[in-house]
Amino acid sequence: MSDSPYVWRFTRSGGFDQVRIDRPEDLLHLAELDPKLWAALACPTRGLVFDQATLDAMDSDHDGRIRIPEVLAALDFVRSSLRDLHLLFGADRLPVSALRDDTDCGRRMAAAARQILVALGLPMETPLSLELVADRAALFPPGHPNGDGLITVADVAASGLAALVQCILDAQGARVDRSGDPGLGGEELAAFFARAQAQLQWWQAQPQHPEIDLQRAWQLGETVLPKIDDYFARCRLAAFDERAAVLLGTREEQLSAFADALISGSVEEAQALPLAHIDARALLPLSQALNPAWRDAVLELAELVVRPLLGPLQVLGEADWQQVRAVLTSYGAWWQAQPQPLLALSAQELQEALQPDQRLRLEQAIAADLAVADAADSTLELVTLLHYQRYFVQFLNNFVSFRDFYERRQPALFQAGTLYIDRRSCDLCVEVASLEAYTALAAHSRTYLIYCHCVRAACPDKTIVAALTAGDAGQIMLGRHAVFYDRQGRDWDARIVKLEENPISVREAFWTPYRRMGAMVAEQMQKVAKAKEAGVQAQTLQDVNAIGKGTPPPAFDVGRFAGIFAAIGLALGAIGTALASVATGFLALHFWQMPLAILAVIALISGPSMVLAWFKLRARNLGPILEGNGWAINSQARINIVFGTTLTQLASLPAGADRALLDPYAERSHAHRWWLALAVVVVAAMLFWLWRRHGL
Numbered sequence: 126m127s128d129s130p131y132v133w134r135f136t137r138s139g140g141f142d143q144v145r146i147d148r149p150e151d152l153l154h155l156a157e158l159d160p161k162l163w164a165a166l167a168c169p170t171r172g173l174v175f176d177q178a179t180l181d182a183m184d185s186d187h188d189g190r191i192r193i194p195e196v197l198a199a200l201d202f203v204r205s206s207l208r209d210l211h212l213l214f215g216a217d218r219l220p221v222s223a224l225r226d227d228t229d230c231g232r233r234m235a236a237a238a239r240q241i242l243v244a245l246g247l248p249m250e251t252p253l254s255l256e257l258v259a260d261r262a263a264l265f266p267p268g269h270p271n272g273d274g275l276i277t278v279a280d281v282a283a284s285g286l287a288a289l290v291q292c293i294l295d296a297q298g299a300r301v302d303r304s305g306d307p308g309l310g311g312e313e314l315a316a317f318f319a320r321a322q323a324q325l326q327w328w329q330a331q332p333q334h335p336e337i338d339l340q341r342a343w344q345l346g347e348t349v350l351p352k353i354d355d356y357f358a359r360c361r362l363a364a365f366d367e368r369a370a371v372l373l374g375t376r377e378e379q380l381s382a383f384a385d386a387l388i389s390g391s392v393e394e395a396q397a398l399p400l401a402h403i404d405a406r407a408l409l410p411l412s413q414a415l416n417p418a419w420r421d422a423v424l425e426l427a428e429l430v431v432r433p434l435l436g437p438l439q440v441l442g443e444a445d446w447q448q449v450r451a452v453l454t455s456y457g458a459w460w461q462a463q464p465q466p467l468l469a470l471s472a473q474e475l476q477e478a479l480q481p482d483q484r485l486r487l488e489q490a491i492a493a494d495l496a497v498a499d500a501a502d503s504t505l506e507l508v509t510l511l512h513y514q515r516y517f518v519q520f521l522n523n524f525v526s527f528r529d530f531y532e533r534r535q536p537a538l539f540q541a542g543t544l545y546i547d548r549r550s551c552d553l554c555v556e557v558a559s560l561e562a563y564t565a566l567a568a569h570s571r572t573y574l575i576y577c578h579c580v581r582a583a584c585p586d587k588t589i590v591a592a593l594t595a596g597d598a599g600q601i602m603l604g605r606h607a608v609f610y611d612r613q614g615r616d617w618d619a620r621i622v623k624l625e626e627n628p629i630s631v632r633e634a635f636w637t638p639y640r641r642m643g644a645m646v647a648e649q650m651q652k653v654a655k656a657k658e659a660g661v662q663a664q665t666l667q668d669v670n671a672i673g674k675g676t677p678p679p680a681f682d683v684g685r686f687a688g689i690f691a692a693i694g695l696a697l698g699a700i701g702t703a704l705a706s707v708a709t710g711f712l713a714l715h716f717w718q719m720p721l722a723i724l725a726v727i728a729l730i731s732g733p734s735m736v737l738a739w740f741k742l743r744a745r746n747l748g749p750i751l752e753g754n755g756w757a758i759n760s761q762a763r764i765n766i767v768f769g770t771t772l773t774q775l776a777s778l779p780a781g782a783d784r785a786l787l788d789p790y791a792e793r794s795h796a797h798r799w800w801l802a803l804a805v806v807v808v809a810a811m812l813f814w815l816w817r818r819h820g821l
Contacts, residue, residue: 131157138531139747140763145528146521149210155525156197160759164527167192167757172556174612175523175538179516182509190755196524202506203513205230213518218252219511234510237503255511264504265303270494272501275300275308281490289478290487293317303501311491318484321475323464328472332455336433339456345429346453349422353409354450356400357443360407367405374403408440527747527762533771536612539751544577544591544619546607547599548776551575551591553764554609555750560588560623563753567625570749572764574625575601579609579617589619592750594769597629628742742766 131154135142144162146152160166167190170180183191183199203213205228212223221238225231238253245263258264265271268279278287278294290309297317299307309317332339363370375398396418401410411427430449431438438445477483522528523538530537536552544551557563560576567574573593580586589609593601601624609619747762764772778784 133158136528139527139760139768140765141760143526143528143531143760146518146525147214149213152200152210152213152518153204155200155521158525160193163193163525164758164760164762165524165751165756166759167755168524168751169755172558172754173538174536174541175520176512176516178509179512179520182512183520191524196521199513199517202230203510203517206234206510207231207514212514217515218254219514220252221249230506233499233503234507237500237507240500241504241507253507253511255508255515258508258511261303262305264508265501267302267304267306269304270497270501271303272494272496272498273303273308273310274491274495274498275302275310276487276490276494277302277304277306277308279304279306280308280494281487284486284490286483286486286490289483292478296320311488314484314487314491318479320464321478325472325475325479327459327463328475331459332452334434334452334456337430337452339452340460342426342429343453343456343460345422345426346450347457349419349426350450350453352400352419353423353446356403356409357407357446359399359403360405360443363403364405364407370403370405374399407443409442409446410440412439530747531768539754539756540612541589542609542611544575544589544607544609546575546591546605546619547601549593549596550774551593551772552774553592553594553750553772554589555754557588557590558754563590564623564625566749566753568749570625570746571627572625572745572750573598573627573629574750575621576623576625577607577609577619578622579619581615581617584615584617587617588622590750592764593629593773594745594764595629595773596775598626627745742769745769 131150133151133154134145136145137143141164142162143164144151144158146155170177170184170189170191173180180191183195185195185198204210206224207213208223208225208231212219219238221235221242224235224238226235239249241253241258241264242249242251244266245257251257267277268282270280276290278290281287281290293309293313294307297309297313299309300313302308359369359373362373379398395416398416398418400416400419400423401414409423411423411431415423426449427438427441430452431441431445434449434452435445441449519529520538523530527537529535530540539555540552541554541556544554557576564576567590570592575591575593577589577591578586579589591609601621603621603624605621607619607621609617611617743763743765745764747764748756748758748760751758
């Protein structure tokens with residue numbers, strides 16, 4: 126084997142050297158290529174128009190980004206699986222014979238390929254393709270082990286565990302099995318049985334009083350219990366001091382408040398009064414002499430708890446109340462200690478689910494599924510290989526180099542579609558994940574950027590940025606509407622939400638000073654006209670008001686207006702003198718100097734703008750446009766003037782189109798008058814020049 130270094134081939138595009146990858150030898154030596162020569166160092170796996178399965182497969186650490194080591198690892202996987210790397214350049218079918226038999230990876234792929242063909246009922250010589258393995262259910266039929274460590278209802282239907290599996294799925298949530306059905310694994314199984322055990326222990330700890338409806342009694346007791354405690358506390362104070370019976374009972378002024386009020390049947394207005402008459406004996410009546418606002422609750426509590434627990438009592442002493450209270454608080458403490466969330470299973474169902482053989486059988490089903498993990502993983506690796514066969518080289522031409530972007534053979538994977546606006550189409554459109562985060566970097570691209578919010582029925586809204594690289598800004602402004610076509614050909618309603626203004630072309634820069642001067646003159650004329658109109662209106666209103674009051678309007682001041690006319694005359698004279706001086710100086714030039722003088726004036730006006738635009742246009746950079754979305758660009762990917770014109774297409778009539786030049790609604794042109802005036806000026810200037818030079 127030769128020790129000489131591999132001879133790479135480069136092309137010059139975008140202002141930097143880009144490596145060409147179009148031969149198997151290039152792939153074999155890709156790991157030797159200096160990372161400084163790669164166009165990109167990293168890219169995101171989302172927001173790209175590319176095969177998502179290929180991107181996810183290369184993202185080995187699942188962080189949403191692909192870096193150089195992951196690209197090289199994918200290449201090693203392909204090299205260890207295929208005999209001939211020519212299959213990566215344009216082939217979309219993979220014969221089983223193309224898989225290597227001298228590597229473990231190749232042998233696994235071959236075994237998986239034969240297994241797939243058997244499962245699909247196809248001959249062994251049938252080549253594999255992505256379309257052939259697109260149906261995941263055909264590769265991993267429901268009800269059969271598939272190596273992902275998950276079991277579904279279909280997997281245990283024959284063993285009588287389907288109901289239990291469904292119960293676990295409902296309680297714990299499901300993961301998607303390789304067959305596409307909801308499934309559960311060892312984690313869900315362990316979590317369910319832990320919760321079920323806690324649930325069962327809670328049920329078993331329930332206070333046992335079958336003669337009492339404890340649930341209803343506790344709910345009622347939560348309301349009335351503080352009131353009964355309050356009654357016995359007042360009675361204890363009355364036993365301590367007989368004066369407390371009067372002070373803590375119902376006082377006369379409290380009853381007086383009801384004298385003139387309209388009392389409802391439930392006497393809710395009396396809720397704040399004591400539960401019953403305060404007595405040192407502390408005997409709560411259970412039928413008569415109760416506060417009407419609490420009577421029904423006390424009677425119901427007596428029927429639910431007191432009499433079933435203590436017998437047919439008519440009054441309730443404090444000691445008896447403590448027994449009742451203990452039962453209620455015991456049940457309340459148990460109820461509040463229930464596991465969260467509560468499983469919708471009865472105690473009997475929990476006991477059946479917790480039978481040792483039930484869990485063992487489910488664990489055995491999971492183990493049986495994992496037993497075929499190697500074969501199933503090989504099947505998935507083969508599917509990944511088929512994705513690499515079709516898309517890997519295309520990815521390299523958008524990562525190692527930007528060949529697809531600069532050669533314009535097909536859209537690059539970061540190009541989201543085409544924006545149509547103002548009689549032009551913008552091909553460099555990138556989807557924006559976060560407008561605020563994106564604009565900070567993209568502003569350094571020195572490119573005219575149009576940010577659009579795009580909407581389409583039945584699709585989530587999105588934001589794109591389009592680069593305007595040819596023509597001029599024209600009528601581009603915030604709020605304008607356009608149409609965006611994505612790479613699938615779907616049309617979106619687009620509205621401009623932000624502009625990043627930069628030079629678009631040298632031609633636009635040439636006319637920019639004149640447009641600015643024209644806009645400034647027009648603006649000043651409008652201001653003068655508005656001021657004049659306002660003055661006239663104010664004077665007219667003043668005169669009308671004066672006439673209305675019987676006061677004659679002021680007399681015409683000849684001197685004042687004479688002064689105004691004199692000032693205007695002086696201004697016009699000064700302007701005329703200046704123009705005459707310019708014309709005299711111009712006509713004093715030699716004949717051949719006159720065009721040069723005109724060109725010098727034009728260069729003086731437009732030159733700085735054109736030079737500045739030229740430098741900025743040469744500095745337009747693709748890098749910041751991509752880095753705003755998470756790319757790590759490793760090169761100065763320029764968008765120069767010539768290449769920029771290919772990214773924005775201006776409207777033009779098709780070749781050979783039949784064009785009728787007669788426009789019945791065209792405005793009447795007076796161009797011939799201007800041309801005649803210009804000819805008169807030129808002839809006069811020539812005659813004057815000849816007279817000055819030759820005395821003719």
